[in-house]
Amino acid sequence: MKDNVNYTVGEPIRDTKAPEGPIEDRWDTRRFQAKLVNPANKRKLTVIVVGTGLAGGSAAATLGELGYKVKSFCYQDSPRRAHSIAAQGGINAAKNYRGDGDSVYRLFYDTVKGGDFRARESNVYRLAQVSVNIIDQAVAQGVPFAREYGGLLDTRSFGGAQVSRTFYARGQTGQQLLLGAYSALERQIAAGTVEMHTRHEMLELVVSGGRARGVVVRDMVTGEIETHLADAVVLATGGYGNVFFLSTNAKGCNTTAIWRAHRRGALFANPCFTQIHPTCIPVSGDYQSKLTLMSESLRNDGRVWVPARGGDDRRPADIPEGERDYYLERIYPAFGNLVPRDIASRAAKNVCDEGRGVGPGGLGVYLDFADAIGRLGRDAVEKKYGNLFEMYERITGENPYETPMRIYPAVHYTMGGLWVDYDLQSTIPGLFVIGEANFSDHGANRLGASALMQGLADGYFVLPTTLGDYLAGAGGFGEVDEKAVAEAEITVREKIEKLLCVNGTRTADSYHRELGRLMWDYCGMERTDESLRKALQRIPELREEFWNNVKVPGDGEGLNQALERAGRVADFFDLAELMCIDALHRTESCGGHFRAESQDADGEALRDDEHFAYVAAWEWGPDGPVLHKEDLNYDYVKMTQRSYK
Amino acid sequence: MNLTLKIWRQNGPADRGRMVTYRVEDVSPDMSFLEMLDVLNERLILEGDDPVAFDHDCREGICGMCGMVINGVAHGEQRATTTCQLHMRHFEDGAVVTIEPWRAAPFPVVKDLVVDRSSFDRIIQAGGFISVPAGSAPDAHAIPVPKDDADAAFDAATCIGCGACVAACPNGSASLFTAAKITHLSLLPQGQPERASRAKAMVEQMDAEGFGGCTNTGECTAVCPKGIPLDTIARMNAEFLKASSK
Numbered sequence: 098m099k100d101n102v103n104y105t106v107g108e109p110i111r112d113t114k115a116p117e118g119p120i121e122d123r124w125d126t127r128r129f130q131a132k133l134v135n136p137a138n139k140r141k142l143t144v145i146v147v148g149t150g151l152a153g154g155s156a157a158a159t160l161g162e163l164g165y166k167v168k169s170f171c172y173q174d175s176p177r178r179a180h181s182i183a184a185q186g187g188i189n190a191a192k193n194y195r196g197d198g199d200s201v202y203r204l205f206y207d208t209v210k211g212g213d214f215r216a217r218e219s220n221v222y223r224l225a226q227v228s229v230n231i232i233d234q235a236v237a238q239g240v241p242f243a244r245e246y247g248g249l250l251d252t253r254s255f256g257g258a259q260v261s262r263t264f265y266a267r268g269q270t271g272q273q274l275l276l277g278a279y280s281a282l283e284r285q286i287a288a289g290t291v292e293m294h295t296r297h298e299m300l301e302l303v304v305s306g307g308r309a310r311g312v313v314v315r316d317m318v319t320g321e322i323e324t325h326l327a328d329a330v331v332l333a334t335g336g337y338g339n340v341f342f343l344s345t346n347a348k349g350c351n352t353t354a355i356w357r358a359h360r361r362g363a364l365f366a367n368p369c370f371t372q373i374h375p376t377c378i379p380v381s382g383d384y385q386s387k388l389t390l391m392s393e394s395l396r397n398d399g400r401v402w403v404p405a406r407g408g409d410d411r412r413p414a415d416i417p418e419g420e421r422d423y424y425l426e427r428i429y430p431a432f433g434n435l436v437p438r439d440i441a442s443r444a445a446k447n448v449c450d451e452g453r454g455v456g457p458g459g460l461g462v463y464l465d466f467a468d469a470i471g472r473l474g475r476d477a478v479e480k481k482y483g484n485l486f487e488m489y490e491r492i493t494g495e496n497p498y499e500t501p502m503r504i505y506p507a508v509h510y511t512m513g514g515l516w517v518d519y520d521l522q523s524t525i526p527g528l529f530v531i532g533e534a535n536f537s538d539h540g541a542n543r544l545g546a547s548a549l550m551q552g553l554a555d556g557y558f559v560l561p562t563t564l565g566d567y568l569a570g571a572g573g574f575g576e577v578d579e580k581a582v583a584e585a586e587i588t589v590r591e592k593i594e595k596l597l598c599v600n601g602t603r604t605a606d607s608y609h610r611e612l613g614r615l616m617w618d619y620c621g622m623e624r625t626d627e628s629l630r631k632a633l634q635r636i637p638e639l640r641e642e643f644w645n646n647v648k649v650p651g652d653g654e655g656l657n658q659a660l661e662r663a664g665r666v667a668d669f670f671d672l673a674e675l676m677c678i679d680a681l682h683r684t685e686s687c688g689g690h691f692r693a694e695s696q697d698a699d700g701e702a703l704r705d706d707e708h709f710a711y712v713a714a715w716e717w718g719p720d721g722p723v724l725h726k727e728d729l730n731y732d733y734v735k736m737t738q739r740s741y742k
Numbered sequence: 743m744n745l746t747l748k749i750w751r752q753n754g755p756a757d758r759g760r761m762v763t764y765r766v767e768d769v770s771p772d773m774s775f776l777e778m779l780d781v782l783n784e785r786l787i788l789e790g791d792d793p794v795a796f797d798h799d800c801r802e803g804i805c806g807m808c809g810m811v812i813n814g815v816a817h818g819e820q821r822a823t824t825t826c827q828l829h830m831r832h833f834e835d836g837a838v839v840t841i842e843p844w845r846a847a848p849f850p851v852v853k854d855l856v857v858d859r860s861s862f863d864r865i866i867q868a869g870g871f872i873s874v875p876a877g878s879a880p881d882a883h884a885i886p887v888p889k890d891d892a893d894a895a896f897d898a899a900t901c902i903g904c905g906a907c908v909a910a911c912p913n914g915s916a917s918l919f920t921a922a923k924i925t926h927l928s929l930l931p932q933g934q935p936e937r938a939s940r941a942k943a944m945v946e947q948m949d950a951e952g953f954g955g956c957t958n959t960g961e962c963t964a965v966c967p968k969g970i971p972l973d974t975i976a977r978m979n980a981e982f983l984k985a986s987s988k
Contacts, residue, residue, distance in 0.1 A: 248886025
């Protein structure tokens with residue numbers, strides 16, 4: 098096969114914002130060093146926040162509270178719909194309310210280790226520190242977390258941890274936390290500090306004088322292209338898991354905002370680090386439009402198994418104990434069913450590859466609650482997981498109280514994202530990136546209940562401080578260059594025009610489905626040199642076909658959902674290519690990135706710290722991407738091969 | 743299975759709108775209702791027709807973005823379900839299915855099945871929050887909350903803001919939506935300082951938006967995907983009266 102991989106290695110990159118000194122003092126030091134903006138000046142500064150999930154919603158609300166002029170954008174009809182709302186299981190915090198040995202340091206340790214030593218220590222430590230404030234803030238807002246009879250907060254265990262530090266609101270923790278942030282945001286909208294633009298999609302970043310100064314958006318109802326200018330831009334636009342077409346993301350989740358920023362100069366870090374969640378409802382047919390997650394919290398009480406021998410198609414209830422393989426408990430006795438997500442996913446793939454999978458196509462494993470129901474009673478199980486069981490039954494038509502759930506891994510979260518420093522600022526000054534959209538805190542694998550923690554840490558506590566430092570430091574950035582605005586607008590108009598003009602024979606969705614299938618097969622749970630090279634050959638071909646043969650109905654005036662989708666698919670093609678290049682260059686296995694060539698004798702992921710203990714930050718280049726490496730140093734958590742046995 | 747769909751088509755708020763009939767074939771019982779519409783839309787695009795516009799996002803029953811009146815019932819006849827969680831196994835082969843948008847004056851049609859629900863956001867803006875700037879909160883365990891109160895608050899807080907309650911109500915009332923938020927926050931100790939002002943402001947905003955009054959028909963709770971109970975409305979009325987008499 099011809100060598101179709103084209104990238105060059107550029108200068109290394111470094112985070113210059115994290116202070117030196119003991120790790121526990123760094124955030125305090127940074128907060129003290131950060132310059133302040135006086136209240137009268139805040140009123141004169143405009144900040145654009147794109148996205149209204151946990152990160153964007155909390156950031157816009159907090160910046161509004163501080164007195165900035167905030168403009169907030171979301172593509173949905175209300176900020177309350179952002180996909181954070183679908184997070185089920187919970188949020189981690191080092192409160193140690195249980196007295197079970199938890200601490201800020203332990204949460205930090207677990208997260209660095211869980212991320213397979215590909216996250217920055219300084220960032221992760223700060224995340225663990227701030228985690229305790231998040232719970233306080235949410236409770237004060239009226240978030241109805243689960244409580245015990247004494248009136249205190251209940252917690253549960255999650256994968257990758259041996260302490261009980263996950264706070265939850267039944268299976269709807271994301272919903273309740275997001276509604277908390279949303280209520281704070283609506284309060285600021287009422288107060289006039291935040292100007293809300295719903296049903297607006299960001300399609301381009303305006304960079305003027307080397308700084309991010311605005312965005313070009315499309316009003317999805319009128320079709321109008323608008324430019325909004327500001328002193329700083331914050332992207333909180335979530336992850337790019339929908340590059341796989343089928344994922345647990347909402348249908349609208351897309352990469353366009355961060356991809357356009359990348360095209361304008363922001364580095365994209367670790368794009369190949371995607372998380373495949375082990376407990377999702379398996380695919381049922383070709384028409385499938387999305388996959389539904391069953392919260393990881395189910396692994397607290399559910400036991401994962403497959404038949405001990407392949408081809409055993411008896412009903413699960415008819416398979417006696419002795420002929421079942423509780424493979425997670427067998428292979429990982431210390432963590433059992435609570436091993437981290439990447440390990441649980443790969444183990445499921447392995448047993449299915451051995452022909453022991455269950456359900457249609459043999460792509461499923463059982464998650465069985467019979468023991469839990471026997472031990473705790475059906476009522477107790479219903480109280481804990483009732484809504485999840487209901488959701489499962491609705492989708493599959495099967496009753497999980499009576500027969501085990503069938504689950505299979507699915508794309509769920511992307512650890513990669515735009516590169517940011519300790520201040521959450523990208524390589525474009527004035528462009529800040531928060532939440533899942535950045536790459537910062539989860540390394541090569543995110544632990545359960547850590548996404549909500551990171552989104553809210555960034556939005557409520559980190560960004561409001563570090564953004565102030567940027568805005569105070571520069572002292573007026575001057576007028577925005579009209580040419581920069583015109584150029585950005587033209588880029589947007591031309592792309593829309595081009596999509597509408599092709600008038601081919603296939604829909605954007607059909608191309609998206611094909612791209613997704615290709616990514617799942619070649620850049621999914623297991624990647625090889627061969628599979629990635631195949632993908633890198635096929636993606637440009639498919640992209641070219643897309644641009645020559647896609648059919649987008651209607652025009653750009655007014656609501657046109659097919660046009661919206663086509664624009665997103667176009668950017669997914671480019672991102673998919675970068676993901677495969679990143680996955681190909683990283684010849685080690687780590688976290689969610691499993692290269693079949695790099696495994697130990699037991700088939701576990703084998704890291705190569707000598708060559709790959711760095712963040713791969715990619716710069717867009719006309720002749721292929723340029724790789725900038727940020728070396729990772731571990732001064733506190735000793736780099737070891739992860740073991741959950 | 744094969745179905746006949748009668749779908750409301752309306753090319754913008756000024757258009758009068760009309761029902762249009764479509765045939766869909768080879769529908770799998772495991773498809774969701776929205777996946778069935780996806781299949782129809784893919785075909786319409788290839789045939790050069792305008793696909794049917796409808797709102798949707800998470801497709802797992804929690805974002806509240808989807809919503810259609812199916813055979814005369816908001817979110818369809820299956821109880822406690824959003825449109826995205828309704829599956830085709832609940833329909834008979836050969837059935838005729840009518841699909842319409844939410845109909846209420848405060849929810850103007852944007853296009854086809856898409857409506858503008860920003861009136862809900864404005865009701866929340868009026869007072870559906872607890873004023874607590876980031877960083878000012880006491881320790882989460884400073885105020886214990888009795889479990890029963892926390893659970894009841896949670897039940898009310900599960901409202902997804904889809905608007906089915908309004909669509910189902912013969913008066914076009916938003917009482918269940920507004921009451922859910924008032925109930926959630928008035929049950930918690932943290933919500934007490936603004937309890938009276940919140941109830942008053944939210945109810946007044948609901949009226950100002952043009953939603954109708956509640957006459958206890960209970961259609962709202964019958965179609966609510968989250969089963970928000972009707973007695974939240976009684977609580978809202980009590981809270982409003984108390985607040986107004988101060």
